[in-house]
Amino acid sequence: MHFVFSDKVMLLFDFWSVHSPAGIALSVLVVLLLAILYEGIKVGKAKLLYHTLSSLHTPASQEHILERERDSVDSDSLLVSRTPLRWLLCHFGQSLVHVIQVVIGYFMMLAVMSYNAWIFLGVVLGSAVGYYLMYPLLGKI
Numbered sequence: 001m002h003f004v005f006s007d008k009v010m011l012l013f014d015f016w017s018v019h020s021p022a023g024i025a026l027s028v029l030v031v032l033l034l035a036i037l038y039e040g041i042k043v044g045k046a047k048l049l050y051h052t053l054s055s056l057h058t059p060a061s062q063e064h065i066l067e068r069e070r071d072s073v074d075s076d077s078l079l080v081s082r083t084p085l086r087w088l089l090c091h092f093g094q095s096l097v098h099v100i101q102v103v104i105g106y107f108m109m110l111a112v113m114s115y116n117a118w119i120f121l122g123v124v125l126g127s128a129v130g131y132y133l134m135y136p137l138l139g140k141i
Contacts, residue, residue: 003117011111011119028122031111034104035126036133041101043134048097052090 007024010017011031018024112120 001115003115005117009114009116011114024118028118031122032126035123036130038104039130039134043137045097
């Protein structure tokens with residue numbers, strides 16, 4: 001197998017069969033946008049993890065919990081039931097985002113495995129553009 005510059009390729013599914021220059025240009029645009037989305041999801045997942053950890057373990061929330069403990073005798077059962085539930089919901093959301101990221105990553109890998117050089121360049125360029133656009137957002141956490 002080797003890379004070829006061709007306007008004829010079948011990508012991922014039977015219905016995504018390209019036979020024209022316009023079709024390959026549209027397919028390159030789609031995989032480029034998919035790569036940008038992949039980079040955006042990576043940044044979003046990092047921000048989600050940061051916000052989850054900071055909201056679950058901030059001193060302010062711990063002070064609020066301690067105040068509620070002093071005010072109510074039943075607060076122990078409420079604290080025990082709410083904190084693990086909140087953590088489980090956050091963990092479920094992060095797991096869902098991770099699965100979406102993995103699926104998009106494998107789709108891009110399979111598109112590159114078509115050995116079409118245009119598709120490969122679309123994935124590489126999309127990844128570069130996505131990194132350039134998305135990673136400055138990490139500084140705004």
